[in-house]
Amino acid sequence: MPRGESSDGARRMINIVALSKTFGSGATAFTALTDINITIRENEFFTLLGPSGCGKTTLLRSIAGFVDPSSGSLTIHGDDILSKPPYARPVNTVFQNYALFPHMTVAENIGFGLEMLDRPKSEIRSVVGEMLELVQMTEMADRMTSQISGGQQQRVALARALAPKPEVLLLDEPLSALDFKLRKEMQIELKRLQSETGITFVFVTHDQEEALTMSDRIAVMNKGRILQVGGPKDIYDHPAERFVADFIGDTNFVTAEIQSLEGDTALVRLPSGRQIAARSAPDGAVSGPVTIAVRPEHATLEAQGALLDGLLKNIVYFGTDTHYHVMTQDGSTFVIRRQNQPDAAEDHKVGEQVGISFNPGVAQVLRD
Amino acid sequence: MPNGVRTARRRWLLLTPALVILLFAATGPLLIVLVYSFLTPGDYGGVVWTFSTDAWFNVVVERDFFDDTLSFADAHLSIFWRSVKLSLVTTLVAFIVGFPTAYFIATRPRETRDMWMLLIMVPFWTNLLIRTFAVMEIIRNEGVINTGLIQLGIIDAPIQMLFTEFAVTLGMVYVYLPLMVLPIYASMERMDFSLIEAGYDLYASRWRILRKVIFPLVKPGVVAGSILVFVPALGAYVTPRVLGGGKQLMLGNLIELQFGQGRNWPLGAALSISLLAIVMVALFVYVRSAGTQEGRHD
Ligand SMILES: Nc1ncnc2c1ncn2[C@@H]1O[C@H](COP(=O)(O)OP(=O)(O)OP(=O)(O)O)[C@@H](O)[C@H]1O
Ligand SMILES: [Mg+2]
Numbered sequence: 062m063p064r065g066e067s068s069d070g071a072r073r074m075i076n077i078v079a080l081s082k083t084f085g086s087g088a089t090a091f092t093a094l095t096d097i098n099i100t101i102r103e104n105e106f107f108t109l110l111g112p113s114g115c116g117k118t119t120l121l122r123s124i125a126g127f128v129d130p131s132s133g134s135l136t137i138h139g140d141d142i143l144s145k146p147p148y149a150r151p152v153n154t155v156f157q158n159y160a161l162f163p164h165m166t167v168a169e170n171i172g173f174g175l176e177m178l179d180r181p182k183s184e185i186r187s188v189v190g191e192m193l194e195l196v197q198m199t200e201m202a203d204r205m206t207s208q209i210s211g212g213q214q215q216r217v218a219l220a221r222a223l224a225p226k227p228e229v230l231l232l233d234e235p236l237s238a239l240d241f242k243l244r245k246e247m248q249i250e251l252k253r254l255q256s257e258t259g260i261t262f263v264f265v266t267h268d269q270e271e272a273l274t275m276s277d278r279i280a281v282m283n284k285g286r287i288l289q290v291g292g293p294k295d296i297y298d299h300p301a302e303r304f305v306a307d308f309i310g311d312t313n314f315v316t317a318e319i320q321s322l323e324g325d326t327a328l329v330r331l332p333s334g335r336q337i338a339a340r341s342a343p344d345g346a347v348s349g350p351v352t353i354a355v356r357p358e359h360a361t362l363e364a365q366g367a368l369l370d371g372l373l374k375n376i377v378y379f380g381t382d383t384h385y386h387v388m389t390q391d392g393s394t395f396v397i398r399r400q401n402q403p404d405a406a407e408d409h410k411v412g413e414q415v416g417i418s419f420n421p422g423v424a425q426v427l428r429d
Numbered sequence: 430m431p432n433g434v435r436t437a438r439r440r441w442l443l444l445t446p447a448l449v450i451l452l453f454a455a456t457g458p459l460l461i462v463l464v465y466s467f468l469t470p471g472d473y474g475g476v477v478w479t480f481s482t483d484a485w486f487n488v489v490v491e492r493d494f495f496d497d498t499l500s501f502a503d504a505h506l507s508i509f510w511r512s513v514k515l516s517l518v519t520t521l522v523a524f525i526v527g528f529p530t531a532y533f534i535a536t537r538p539r540e541t542r543d544m545w546m547l548l549i550m551v552p553f554w555t556n557l558l559i560r561t562f563a564v565m566e567i568i569r570n571e572g573v574i575n576t577g578l579i580q581l582g583i584i585d586a587p588i589q590m591l592f593t594e595f596a597v598t599l600g601m602v603y604v605y606l607p608l609m610v611l612p613i614y615a616s617m618e619r620m621d622f623s624l625i626e627a628g629y630d631l632y633a634s635r636w637r638i639l640r641k642v643i644f645p646l647v648k649p650g651v652v653a654g655s656i657l658v659f660v661p662a663l664g665a666y667v668t669p670r671v672l673g674g675g676k677q678l679m680l681g682n683l684i685e686l687q688f689g690q691g692r693n694w695p696l697g698a699a700l701s702i703s704l705l706a707i708v709m710v711a712l713f714v715y716v717r718s719a720g721t722q723e724g725r726h727d
Contacts (some may be wrong), residue, residue, distance in 0.1 A: 161620065
């Protein structure tokens with residue numbers, strides 16, 4: 062296998078192996094990253110997703126060179142970069158707070174990296190022009206950074222990081238400070254920039270929707286660990302752990318028992334006594350009691366005598382869809398989401414006995 | 430009454446105490462000094478109320494006591510020149526020492542920064558004379574440095590440091606250093622340190638970070654610090670007197686001399702006004718040049 066190529070043929074960009082980071086020592090020691098293993102491919106839009114304080118920034122800063130990992134290895138194109146200072150790494154960062162130089166104009170900010178690389182003035186001028194066009198900021202080239210709006214600052218930060226044409230662009234929650242509408246616009250713009258430039262993006266966010274819509278692959282993190290890596294659909298449909306299922310989208314958790322296991326299909330027995338095929342978790346339990354996860358939109362409301370039975374406690378109308386809250390036999394609430402049709406009459410009443418059903422293979426057995 | 434007029438009036442009302450103090454404590458004495466510079470010296474100090482421009486004349490020109498010939502007041506001019514030179518050197522050295530000091534403190538953990546600042550400020554709260562004599566104790570021929578070097582066998586005879594320009598500069602740097610550190614530290618503490626990371630990320634070396642990112646951002650602090658050191662250094666008289674031993678007179682000493690032994694108050698007053706003029710011109714030039722570089726894009 063040639064260097065830098067993974068088993069599936071895609072070129073490897075970043076390879077992180079057994080990376081850990083402990084801040085401080087003794088009684089105040091805090092382990093922010095534990096045994097991180099990821100491979101990020103070339104031209105990939107790779108997202109680190111997780112709640113606040115889970116170590117996303119620490120991992121990103123390890124790649125950028127601002128955090129010195131306690132152990133593990135980190136290579137870019139096969140080169141060990143941990144021994145290199147930030148200015149010798151082929152990566153650029155879009156900082157969470159943009160960190161634009163307030164004493165420079167928009168154009169000077171964008172040209173800073175090239176200037177530090179001692180590129181000729183003419184080249185700097187033309188690249189800056191290109192970048193200004195790319196982020197649609199040409200008219201504001203000579204403004205000071207304090208004289209442009211938040212969204213514009215964000216675009217300048219992006220252009221500044223892109224101008225030296227790094228191999229990898231690191232983005233630390235670059236959209237979190239923007240309002241909803243602008244954020245949506247910038248999400249699309251970021252995707253466009255990524256495909257136009259062909260640069261590998263490592264994107265940090267704690268917004269699951271943002272991660273799902275933008276990423277080629279997502280690494281879900283919690284408490285300094287990577288819980289699952291996969292494509293958005295993979296992660297959404299088949300969360301490996303309760304935390305992942307809970308953090309991304311809404312989920313119903315049902316206790317069940319594995320009856321038999323064949324490949325990645327497990328036959329599980331539900332509390333109602335009925336059995337159904339579910340997808341098993343890699344490295345998960347092979348027998349005994351487990352928790353399975355079912356997405357609200359993957360289940361349907363039926364007459365009594367379905368997979369699960371219960372009492373319809375509540376109907377919540379959301380415009381695009383309606384949520385049915387069903388209290389099952391064991392007292393837990395199961396939510397079913399049904400897309401609304403124009404002018405369809407509501408055919409269920411609160412207080413009636415109902416059944417819940419879902420297709421074989423829809424339920425996911427969780428690892429814990 | 431229109432609203433605008435009322436708020437304007439209220440603003441003046443709020444300013445009144447400050448204006449009164451300024452009028453009596455700053456402008457008043459200044460006017461008195463100006464008036465005195467155009468009077469005739471009294472025999473035992475003080476002034477005689479006769480108009481005269483002699484004092485101003487004497488600032489630059491000397492009349493020989495015996496034959497009334499006129500010559501350049503070399504003594505005055507060399508003192509002017511020395512004062513400006515030593516003050517500039519003091520400011521420069523204070524900057525070279527103060528800038529890294531401020532950077533060091535600003536990069537300490539938040540909890541310990543105040544402690545470091547306190548260490549910088551404590552000498553500043555100590556009596557000026559005591560501090561100056563402390564410097565003297567260190568550099569005089571029988572002082573710590575010379576005795577130490579002789580005992581170590583590095584030198585045979587003490588190095589003459591006291592009563593030299595070096596001694597005066599050293600003393601002034603020591604005395605005024607906090608005034609340089611404080612404003613630089615203040616602007617550094619306000620600086621967003623993620624800008625330094627951004628610089629590193631964009632391939633800037635340490636030296637270039639310092640020149641292209643840190644320095645432009647803390648420049649207001651450097652300007653303020655330089656003014657705060659240069660101005661009092663120009664008028665200093667305790668330090669040059671003690672450490673210069675009367676051989677390295679500065680403007681402050683010259684002025685003090687006229688009001689004391691010289692018994693020539695008008696000349697002292699004229700010299701004071703000259704000092705003020707030098708300061709104003711220097712400040713004007715300095716702030717202008719510092720400002721144009723910064724305000725390039727505004
Ligand atoms: N320099 C440091 N010293 C000690 N602990 C630190 C340091 N930097 C980060 N941590 C801790 O490491 C953990 C992870 O921090 P990190 O900034 O990586 O979180 P994050 O996932 O980026 O969170 P957020 O979404 O809030 O930005 C946090 O608990 C934080 O307190
Ligand atoms: Mg973060």
